[in-house]
Every structure is written in structure tokens, then in C-alpha cells.
Amino acid sequence: MTDQVTDTDPAMEPDIPGKPTSASRTTLSHIMTHNDTNLLGTVHGGVIMKLVDDAAGAVAGRHSGGPAVTASMDEMVFLEPVRVGDLVHVKAQVNWTGRTSMEIGVRVLAERWNESDPATQVGSAYLVFTGVDADGKPRRVPPVIPETERDRRRYQEAQIRRTHRLARRRAIRELREKRAAEGFED
Numbered sequence: 666m667t668d669q670v671t672d673t674d675p676a677m678e679p680d681i682p683g684k685p686t687s688a689s690r691t692t693l694s695h696i697m698t699h700n701d702t703n704l705l706g707t708v709h710g711g712v713i714m715k716l717v718d719d720a721a722g723a724v725a726g727r728h729s730g731g732p733a734v735t736a737s738m739d740e741m742v743f744l745e746p747v748r749v750g751d752l753v754h755v756k757a758q759v760n761w762t763g764r765t766s767m768e769i770g771v772r773v774l775a776e777r778w779n780e781s782d783p784a785t786q787v788g789s790a791y792l793v794f795t796g797v798d799a800d801g802k803p804r805r806v807p808p809v810i811p812e813t814e815r816d817r818r819r820y821q822e823a824q825i826r827r828t829h830r831l832a833r834r835r836a837i838r839e840l841r842e843k844r845a846a847e848g849f850e851d
């Protein structure tokens with residue numbers, strides 16, 4: 666991964682037309698069954714993470730117009746347990762685009778099988794997908810065009826997360842190089 670903020674201003678790359686956020690926004694819905702439970706009888710976090718990755722992957726593929734791979738997943742938050750019978754909706758959209766990568770924001774909602782209340786938010790996550798070519802090498806992706814004030818806020822927040830991801834990776838790499846130079850071995 667490149668350890669510098671190399672974000673290219675989408676306006677500087679006019680040969681790839683931008684795509685609006687709404688063009689790739691996706692909802693994946695799934696009813697939870699007994700196959701999805703952990704030992705406590707509630708839904709296993711890994712089942713939700715798989716749905717999150719699936720929904721984000723569908724958005725990344727739609728937006729980039731081709732294959733895209735999960736580069737990272739962060740800030741996966743579980744707010745409330747999901748139960749057998751709940752109808753889970755996983756809502757995903759492109760928050761931000763770089764040159765070859767995209768941040769996908771995901772919200773997880775659950776309609777309780779035994780309640781008539783509106784769906785409750787039970788989780789959220791941010792994933793980075795990278796568009797790849799047939800050889801698995803990064804390829805350019807269209808710039809996303811935020812359409813609403815909420816989309817614009819999400820774009821700005823994604824830029825902050827991007828800066829922090831790069832800074833954290835750089836700081837850890839430098840610490841490891843320093844420790845290695847000082848003769849420490851893991």
C-alpha cells in the first residue's frame with residue numbers, strides 16, 4: 666500500500682466520468698436462521714460481517730464497473746444483538762473514492778420478527794475496496810459524485826478516516842523499522 670496521501674482531485678482526471686452515489690447504493694436483505702447463531706443463541710458477528718462485506722463488494726463492483734477486492738474493514742460496530750427470525754437489511758454506499766480505492770460505508774438494520782417497530786440500527790462499518798484488473802493489479806475507479814448534504818458529509822468524514830489510516834500505517838512501520846535497527850526481534 667502506498668504510504669502517502671496521493672488522493673488525486675477527481676476534477677484532474679476528466680477521462681473517467683464520475684458516478685453519483687445513488688448509482689451504486691445497494692441494500693442486501695436476509696432472514697436470520699438457526700444456522701447463523703453463536704453459543705448464546707444470538708446471531709454470530711461473523712455472519713453479519715460476511716453480509717457487510719457482500720453488500721460493500723456489490724457496491725464497489727457496481728461503482729467501479731468491474732472487479733474490486735476488500736483491502737480493509739474498520740470500525741465494525743455491533744450496537745445491538747441480532748436474533749433468529751430477524752430480517753436484516755445491510756445498506757451500503759460509496760462514501761469516497763481515491764485513484765483506485767473506494768471507501769464503502771455500511772449500515773446494518775434489523776426488523777425484529779416479533780415486533781412491528783421500524784427497523785433498528787444494529788451495526789455499521791467502513792470498508793476500503795480496491796478496483797483490480799484481470800491480473801489483480803489496482804485500476805482506476807470513477808470519482809464518486811456526492812449528491813446530498815449527507816453524502817457530502819460522509820465524503821468529508823471518509824477523507825479524515827483515510828488520512829488517519831495512512832498515518833497509522835506509517836507510524837507503525839516506522840516504529841518497527843526503528844526497533845529492528847535497535848536490534849529488537851519479535
Ligand SMILES: CC(C)(COP(=O)(O)OP(=O)(O)OC[C@H]1O[C@@H](n2cnc3c(N)ncnc32)[C@H](O)[C@@H]1OP(=O)(O)O)[C@@H](O)C(=O)NCCC(=O)NCCS
Nearest residue numbers: 666667671672734735736737763764765766793795803830
Ligand atoms: C488491495 C490490493 C489490491 C492493493 O494492492 P497494492 O499493490 O498494495 O496497491 P497500492 O499500494 O497501489 O494500493 C492501491 C489502492 O488501495 C489502497 N489500499 C491498499 N491497501 C489498503 C489498506 N490496507 N487500507 C486502505 N486502503 C488500502 C491504497 O491506498 C490505494 O488507493 P488509491 O489508489 O485510491 O490511493 C492488494 O493488497 C490485494 O490484492 N490484497 C488482497 C485483497 C483480497 O484478496 N481481499 C479479499 C480477502 S479474502
